[in-house]
Amino acid sequence: MITAEGITVAYGRRRVLDGVSLSLARGETVGLRGPSGAGKSTLLRVLALLHRPAAGTVSIDGTAITGTRYTVPAAVRTRIGVLFQSPRAAADPRLSLADIIAEPLRVARRSDISARVADLADTVGLTADLLSRRPHAVSDGQLQRACLARAFAHTPDYLLCDEATTMLDAATQALIATVITDYQQRHNAGVLIVTHDPALMTRWADRTLDLADLPATAR
Amino acid sequence: MAELTLRRSRMPRPAITVATAVLVSAAAAGLLAPVLWPLDQSAVDLAQTRLAPSWAHPAGTDDLGRDVAHRTVYGLRVSLLVGAVAALVATIIGGIVGGIAGTLGGPVDRILMRIVDTVAALPHLLLGIFIVAMLRPGLGAVVLSVGLTHWLSTARIVRSELLSLRTRPFIDAAISGGAGRLRVLTRHLLPHVLPKLALATTLMVPHAVWHETALSFLGLGLPPHLASLGNMINDGQGSLLTGAWWPSLMPGLVIVIVTLALATVVARWRDRLDPRVRAELQL
Known part of the structure; x- marks a missing residue:
């Protein structure tokens, strides 16, 4: 279980997140929605341990x-794929897809890199x-698929997707959703999906959270 | 593909060919001159002063009877050497300052950039003159003077490139994949910064050549008996008053032509490095 508690993030004087809490268990798919600029991507970056919040903690399996x-x-960073x-x-832009x-x-x-790359591809x-x-x-x-393969490289326990299909055509969107669902079922991974698309959200997510409604205690 | 390249690049192809030919001959002349056409720098021939251009002296002679064409070749040699080394010095200083500011960010970045702004606020020729005045005259002083006054733009380029790279998602992705600072630096940051740094260095060479010429023209560069383009233009001033226009003409023309050629070739290279242009060229 990955848990964020009381996350507060401000850019300058503007407070983007104010004491937000949420949790993501292994095996579940959680959808996160909210209007543009509400701080969805920021919250995802905090969960991915890429952004330091002004207040609040992120813990994995109870360890802060x-x-x-x-x-x-x-070893901790690679448990979360983004x-x-x-x-x-x-x-x-300089690297080939295989290198990416x-x-x-x-x-x-790792010693078996080329075999593993072929497998992930x-x-x-x-x-x-x-x-x-x-x-x-x-x-x-095609590039997003390579990025997804990269995110799978360390077989993460949690996968965080930040509007990952927004810029893609419907067929690729469906393919990526299928690949992620397969991965989730095989590895019992927790998946967080940030998206604007209500249809995709209801079809894909086990439960949906609205950023505006998130309380200051974990649910 | 070739047609596309020709049509899409901003610099016409003949200009590049001519500029490259000029640069190659200038470099060859500078490198081979001591072997093929040795010059006694302190020799004078008072019997042949201020001779107009002729077959024997294609660019005439100066007021000490020295062959202007011969000395121009040696002057060019000095100018190119000083230009290249000074640009390298400036790149190293600018690369280090910009690298530290861009990597560490925060207060270190603010302090370093205020220093850059302060130095940039001083007229750089004046600062160069000050530096030369502090040191023993000679090649080293000129190189340092140019190097210490021209690193600012490089520092700014490296810093802004690093700052913009740091926030790019592919750096986040690398960190998320487990990469450490050193790996991100060597694998993702430097490969993006180095081509820009190399470009900045080459763009600086013509500038450094002009700066060296300006210092020598002011009598602050190399010792007066040594052939340098600036020294020669300076010496030619006296002859101009007596109606002899040729002693400064050839060094003046050479400096303009060579720096233009250098700038042309570098501009072409910059076009190719620009990712947008490069993507167009490859499609």
Whole structure:
């Protein structure tokens, strides 16, 4: 269980999140909605240990996490996979898709990198000829699939998706949703979906939270 | 593909060819001159002062009877050397300052950038003159003077590039994948910053050449007997009053042509490095 309690984040004087709490258990799919600028992405970044809140704590399985970004041990960071809204921005434009997927594996000095990359690419439906291409030579949907494969690299217990299908066509949206659901069922992962799309939300999520309604205590 | 490249690049192709040819011959002349056409820097020939351009002396002679064309080649050699080394010095200083500011951010960034703003507020030629005045005259003083006054733009470029990279989602993705600071720095930040840094260095070379010429023209650069383009233009001033226009013409023309050629080639390279243009070229 990943829990956020009393999260407060301010950019300058503007308070984006004010004492927000939510929890995500393994095996469930939680939808998070709210108007643009309400702080959904910020909350997701806090949960992903990428943004330090002004107040509040994030804990995993009851253990409070101190620090953010580099100061969190890699073994803890890699338990949470993140899928960002724009695959263009989330992929280093210099690297090939294979390198993008292999990046977290290289960090962990895995020995079976090429086999694992092929396996991950297969999971998200990327063909071998696409793997040698760079981001500018593939479509947004193909790139987002590579980003999803990268997020799966360490078999995370939790997957956080930040409007991850908003920029994609309907077919790719459906494919990504299917791949994530499969992964969730196989690994009993907790999935948090941030989206504007009410249809996608009701079809996909076990329960839906509205950011405006989130109370100051975990539910 | 070739047609596309020609149509989409902002610099016409013949200009690039001419500029490259000019640069290659200038570099070759500078490198080979001591072997093919040695010059005794302190030799004078008072029997042949202020001779107009002729077959024997294509660019004439100056008021000490020295061959202007011959000395121009040596002057160019000095200018290019000083320009390149000074640009390198400026890049190293700017890269370090910008790198620290952009990586650490926060108060360190604010303090360093205020220092940059302060130095930028001083007229850089004046500052250069001050630095030369503090040191023993010679090549080293000129290089330092140019290097210490030209690192500001590089520092700003590196800093802003790093600051913008730091907030990009692909850096977040790398961190989320378990990458440490060192890996993010070497694998994601430096590969994006280095091409820009190299470009900044080359863009600075023509500027540094002009700066060296200006210092020598003011009599603050190299010792007067050594051939440098600035020294020669300065020496030529006296001859101008007596009607001899040629001693300053050739060094002046050479400096303009070579720096223009350098700027042209660099502009082309910058076009190619610009990701938007590059994406167009590749599609």
